[in-house]
Amino acid sequence: MVDRPKKPSALSATPGPAPQAQVTISHSNNRVAAVLPTGESIEVLLFGATIVSWKDAKGVEKLWVSEAAKTDGSKAVRGGVPVVFPVFGTAPDHAATSKLPQHGFARTSRWEFLGKSTSESSSTSGGGDDSVKLDFGLSPSNLSEESRKAWPSEFGLIYSVTLGRGNLSTSLVVRNEGDAAWEFQTLMHTYFRVGDIAKVEITGLEKSQYLDKLTTPIPSTATSPSSTLTIAKATDRVYSPAGGPEAPVAIKEGGNEKFSIVRDNLNEVVVWNPWEAGAKSLADFAPKDGYKEMICVEAGAVKGWVKLEGGESWEGGQIITAL
Template identity: 30%
Template sequence: MEQLTALTGPTGTGTFTAYDQGAQLAAWRPRADAPEVIWESAHTKHEQGTAIRGGVPLCLPWFGPGVDGPFHPAHGFARIAPWRLRDRHETGHRTVLQWELTDADVTGVPGAEHFRHPFRATCVHDLGSDAEIQLTMANSGSETFRYELALHTYLHVGDVRQVRVTGLEGATYLDKLTGAEQQQEGELVLTGQTDRVYRSAGPVQVHDPVLGRTLTVTSTGAASTIVWNPWAEQAQSMADLGDEEWTQLLCVETGNVLADAVELAAGASHTTTARISVD
């Protein structure tokens, strides 16, 4: 299997790693002497056509099995598609990368047969003392279509069992493990496998006493926040995740999924942005 070629470089005082496949940010830190903010598994395979475990995968044009699914691959075809890098430049203490993907680019990509609509997607990474990921979907056809998306951010934490998540208090959520609709009471402390879709756009703060920092995910153009961690038992069944790596990750995802999927009229576009900052 052909190996992916990494894009690397500085972002002012920090560093980043990204890939053209999936227009995916794989690693970012705001300072070279600071811990990574974006987590990536040491067991992932950087192979063409294989999803990367970690980073910020782009789940598009469906999330999970899809509203109208079940579709394969899970989370859509965009994260394994070959996006085209249209621009890369440095400005001030920031690095900006811009990719593009159209319906013509995904011919033959697994799953593209489930989404037969003309589209143009662009993804911009604006990286410096914070990281901003912007995904724009444009309907270049003559009929309205519906799509889901998620910026599936894997945050690096010291120990997920010790973090506190704030900003979701009072929000309703679907517990995907039980199928039940519930309401968040107080701050979120994870005590087991977690897979929740909150009807909330945040912002969300992850307070990490082990690494001594707070990570904040701020979104625009989004209605959903997804929180996920596999915990020990599920992690052991995942080939691209080490048995103990689950303690180091927490997914806080920005998106429009399930009932909040985007209805996009012909000629229209929609932009969703996630900004990750470190305090």
Template identity: 40%
Template sequence: MPITETDTTVVLTHPENQKSTVTILKYGATVYSWKLDGKEQLWLSSAAKLDGSKPVRGGIPLVFPVFGKCTDSVNHPELSQLPQHGLARNSTWEFLGQTTESPLTVQFGLYPEIANSELTKIWNYDFELILSVELGVDYLKTAIEVTNPLKATRELSFNWLFHTYLHVEDVEDTMVANLAGSNTYDQLLQESYTEVQPVIGFHEELDRIYRNVNPERVIQVVDKGHPLHSVKRSNLPDAVVWNPWIEKSKGMGDFEPKDGYLKMVCVEPGHVHDFVTLKPGAKWEAFQLLYKDELNYQAL
């Protein structure tokens, strides 16, 4: 069967290759495994909670309606009271079923009536989210639709991010390419600058937001000149690149093994440097596409 549903998960199996699968946890609508011909493409902590007790550490958590922790309590008082990364990854989504057979696609929905009630009491807005997960023979596409319902009485402002943990063999041999020339905010230095390095290497903790990245640019994760992952974005102008390294990994209880930072890098397409704002009745759509490609180096 191409689709297997349990009480907590949905598993897609590609009809042309039984070893290509994707597993989605209904809690958070989090993709926590994507295998291409049997080889895992995502990183998942061995201590990740898959029982709905907390957001998943690894895979592709969904960040909405706020990225990080909102500190602007004047302009966004409700958002500032939400936990880090909002409520989507803390809520159980409704499985809406299969939408197409080829490519194999399913959808999940989230709206205030079923979202985490403790958090919707804090952030009391109307919203409708539909996540589409599409499994190709050699790619994974995750697409989001955010609607501010016509019945809403006010504008909806939000961030969105696919918090994608990609598996690598050794992060010290790994580079992220095609972000040179981008306006960058370094969250560790708390400084903005233009990225001048042709590739991003990893030898210490790194946490950067690349803002308004050229939409034509394909971000690539490269290991010793060999492309491991290619990331294409639609309507997601920003990209966060993150690796916690040694000390931060030690401080996260659900990050295991503690040297797991060597096996992962987060490349996270999103809309986070400012807010998307929708009037009642308006809809916003975006997607990320993870796939394999030839080395496609794009200079400044």
């Protein structure tokens, strides 16, 4: 074979586009799903802007959702991450929200999907999207006539759900769109999935004041001991962590840290588990022994009220890292 000195060299491979986060809308335009190139995923119902699934890169579910949960918009979802606004629980002594149902209307109203945004990481192999942010909006035009009559204040909410590699962030912007001042409470009612509640302990709440909603008189105040919190009975407490919102609250299982929660402008943490009798009393809680596989650790602003004058805004959020 003749060796040609000017034979063409092999063509260099043309790099393809970096992998991107995939966002889809399904279930008759009622559910938004996002998947990162590395496999992490979330699903959010437009009803309540409720996160109903958060899976890691291996497809392991991080949230607990009742098998009997209603996801058709007929009632609030039992599980995932419902959004509580403008009242936590019920407030019969607070005139402005006294006519609202438990936990307000945000979790039972249809939100608008405002779109997505992504961030890229050049440090990871192949680049690609490092996170994806989904924005949802709620305003008076989205409310039922009943909710509008019960709470006629002018408002605007933007709820952002950001899926990252190993973490999930949720943040809420609340704006007073009117001239008259009003007050609100809010909470991110996160149901974490665990393997065995008997092996769970919660750190970051030591030596903290809390309201126990299951004692008499209701609620009673106390200060938690210096030991970690374990769950062995029905629990419904509102903690004001001694370390403030910047100090992480962690969920451990079998001595290993499973989740870490860092809060921004959300001063309280609610810890809830219905236990056996409570689970049996809830029609949409299934299986009835599911309380053994869940724990609610909920970041919120629920002690007292946040007041917004006309035109003012407030923002708060949390970052959950799965370990």
